[in-house]
Amino acid sequence: MIDLFKQCVTMSIPLVLIALAGFFSERGGVINIGLEGKTLLACFFSVAFSSKFGPIPGLALTIVATSLVSLIHWLLTQVYRMDHIISGMAINLLAAGATSFFKFKFAADGLEDAAVPPKMLLYALGIVAPAAIWWMSNKTRFGLQHRSAGSDPDKARLLGINPQNIRFSALIGTGVLCALAGSLLIAETPQFTDGMTSGRGYIALAALILGGWRPVNAALACLLFGAASALQIQYNGQYIPSEAWKSLPYLVTLFAIAGFLGRNRTPAGLGKP
Amino acid sequence: MKVLGLIAGGIILFIASLLVAGANPVTAVSQLITGSVGSASAVSGTIREMTPLLILGVSVFLALKAGLFNIGAEGQFVIGSCFSAATMLAIGGPLGVVVGVLIGAIAGGLWALPAGYVKAFRNGHEVITTIMLNNIAINLTKWLASGPFKGEKAVSASTATLPIQSQLTPLIKVGQFELPQAVVVGILLTLGVGYWLSKTTSGYELRAVGANPTAAEFAGVKTKQVTVKAMFLSGAIAGIAGALQIAQFEHRFYDGSSIGYGFDALGVALLAGGNAFGLFASSFIFGALNKGGTSLMGLGIDKGITTMVLAIVIIIFAAVKYRQKGGQHD
Numbered sequence: 001m002i003d004l005f006k007q008c009v010t011m012s013i014p015l016v017l018i019a020l021a022g023f024f025s026e027r028g029g030v031i032n033i034g035l036e037g038k039t040l041l042a043c044f045f046s047v048a049f050s051s052k053f054g055p056i057p058g059l060a061l062t063i064v065a066t067s068l069v070s071l072i073h074w075l076l077t078q079v080y081r082m083d084h085i086i087s088g089m090a091i092n093l094l095a096a097g098a099t100s101f102f103k104f105k106f107a108a109d110g111l112e113d114a115a116v117p118p119k120m121l122l123y124a125l126g127i128v129a130p131a132a133i134w135w136m137s138n139k140t141r142f143g144l145q146h147r148s149a150g151s152d153p154d155k156a157r158l159l160g161i162n163p164q165n166i167r168f169s170a171l172i173g174t175g176v177l178c179a180l181a182g183s184l185l186i187a188e189t190p191q192f193t194d195g196m197t198s199g200r201g202y203i204a205l206a207a208l209i210l211g212g213w214r215p216v217n218a219a220l221a222c223l224l225f226g227a228a229s230a231l232q233i234q235y236n237g238q239y240i241p242s243e244a245w246k247s248l249p250y251l252v253t254l255f256a257i258a259g260f261l262g263r264n265r266t267p268a269g270l271g272k273p
Numbered sequence: 274m275k276v277l278g279l280i281a282g283g284i285i286l287f288i289a290s291l292l293v294a295g296a297n298p299v300t301a302v303s304q305l306i307t308g309s310v311g312s313a314s315a316v317s318g319t320i321r322e323m324t325p326l327l328i329l330g331v332s333v334f335l336a337l338k339a340g341l342f343n344i345g346a347e348g349q350f351v352i353g354s355c356f357s358a359a360t361m362l363a364i365g366g367p368l369g370v371v372v373g374v375l376i377g378a379i380a381g382g383l384w385a386l387p388a389g390y391v392k393a394f395r396n397g398h399e400v401i402t403t404i405m406l407n408n409i410a411i412n413l414t415k416w417l418a419s420g421p422f423k424g425e426k427a428v429s430a431s432t433a434t435l436p437i438q439s440q441l442t443p444l445i446k447v448g449q450f451e452l453p454q455a456v457v458v459g460i461l462l463t464l465g466v467g468y469w470l471s472k473t474t475s476g477y478e479l480r481a482v483g484a485n486p487t488a489a490e491f492a493g494v495k496t497k498q499v500t501v502k503a504m505f506l507s508g509a510i511a512g513i514a515g516a517l518q519i520a521q522f523e524h525r526f527y528d529g530s531s532i533g534y535g536f537d538a539l540g541v542a543l544l545a546g547g548n549a550f551g552l553f554a555s556s557f558i559f560g561a562l563n564k565g566g567t568s569l570m571g572l573g574i575d576k577g578i579t580t581m582v583l584a585i586v587i588i589i590f591a592a593v594k595y596r597q598k599g600g601q602h603d
């Protein structure tokens with residue numbers, strides 16, 4: 001039972017961080033299917049920087065580097081006005097290619113124990129993040145401006161808010177949270193392998209959708225998905241094939257998008273310039 | 274001006290990456306070229322890589338013309354491969370191949386159908402639904418290949434190997450050069466879809482829905498039905514790609530048999546621009562990069578560099594061609 005609970009936390013918290021990363025960008029109006037790539041890059045940065053500079057400077061540098069990658073996404077969608085879907089796909093491709101290409105040079109070995117990112121700190125951040133972001137989104141000036149940029153960018157402009165600037169900050173938020181998620185994955189398995197995020201970016205996106213683009217609900221959806229995979233690991237295909245368990249989050253999300261689980265809550269300005 | 278900056282940025286990123294990894298950019302580029310088009314066997318390898326990309330490119334292209342991003346080509350391809358392999362094994366012989374391709378098309382089309390339905394009638398974005406369907410497809414086919422469809426002698430999740438009568442032979446074979454039948458089917462499909470889209474009423478309706486759904490609706494086009502139809506056809510073509518991949522090249526279905534062809538196909542279709550015939554060039558370029566990337570491994574350069582090149586090409590092209598209008602500065 002304790003094992004199951006622990007497994008559940010281990011599986012869910014990285015998803016929570018990635019889903020909240022998605023919250024920052026999607027509620028600001030930027031469709032983000034690049035979460036997978038950004039988290040993968042964060043894993044790579046975490047190994048590369050932590051092995052050289054130690055855990056805390058490594059974490060700080062990972063946050064800076066992943067935020068810069070996230071700002072490339074801002075540059076493409078807001079300055080170059082590229083289609084959001086294509087730019088997200090391109091970032092995933094770029095991340096997969098670059099990490100595979102550079103891993104022998106910068107992240108060939110596993111991390112030594114002394115260099116592993118601070119696991120407990122990251123878990124703690126993952127646990128308080130949903131509430132903190134809920135507070136930011138509902139109770140602060142920035143939070144309201146942020147949601148206005150994602151709901152109706154044209155009206156936001158009439159009120160003197162520049163959605164492009166808001167999205168700049170929002171995508172830094174995405175980068176920071178992806179960096180935390182990547183570092184957490186590395187803290188659990190301190191070695192970089194190709195494609196080690198194994199679809200977590202997409203599952204987190206699914207959780208964000210299932211949670212109706214609201215931070216606390218999205219975190220609860222992550223918990224649900226995490227619990228499902230914890231059960232799958234515990235019982236390892238004993239009663240139900242493990243592939244069926246793995247498909248569950250995707251299937252549930254499919255029904256949610258189809259509007260069979262409550263009304264469609266897609267932010268109205270998602271993907272609009 | 275901005276675009277020139279992007280192109281320069283891309284080239285700098287490519288060269289800097291090679292230098293940082295300790296490789297000589299000149300030898301890398303020349304190896305990339307000789308490895309993909311330098312000899313008869315290299316060209317054959319490029320055509321082999323090009324074949325699924327061309328057919329999947331047609332699939333994504335068709336959906337794109339209807340205003341749909343079919344990111345699900347990967348899933349439809351895998352489903353098509355899996356069910357066609359099982360059919361070909363069950364029926365056997367040349368007839369098995371024909372029925373197998375048909376089943377592959379139907380399976381791929383049906384797999385795309387929920388995305389089309391949700392888009393048309395429930396207003397859910399097709400990108401999200403197809404991403405979900407991709408992941409379900411990969412899990413489902415893995416289960417099928419390790420359970421019901423598993424070959425008797427297979428150790429991992431794989432079907433049995435097709436008997437020799439059910440394997441497609443190359444259409445032309447001169448020395449090291451081989452022209453697979455599958456690529457000919459791909460060329461015919463491209464020409465067919467190109468003709469259908471530009472010269473027939475139903476093709477015109479599909480393009481009208483893609484260009485401006487509201488205007489199409491007022492002109493009397495049943496936009497919802499057209500959306501569902503476009504998604505089904507796109508999925509069916511992706512399924513055909515999967516079936517031909519089995520019959521011509523792989524000869525069995527196994528877990529992980531697609532190396533992301535469906536995702537590359539999105540790049541192929543985008544790079545083709547608005548023109549179906551552009552698919553020939555773009556799938557050839559992507560195929561050459563895939564093949565050349567493998568030959569780079571001989572120089573100790575990771576294949577990842579070609580994936581980066583693909584991403585950069587897509588970014589530059591999309592920045593030129595697929596830009597949004599509206600908002601503050603327009």
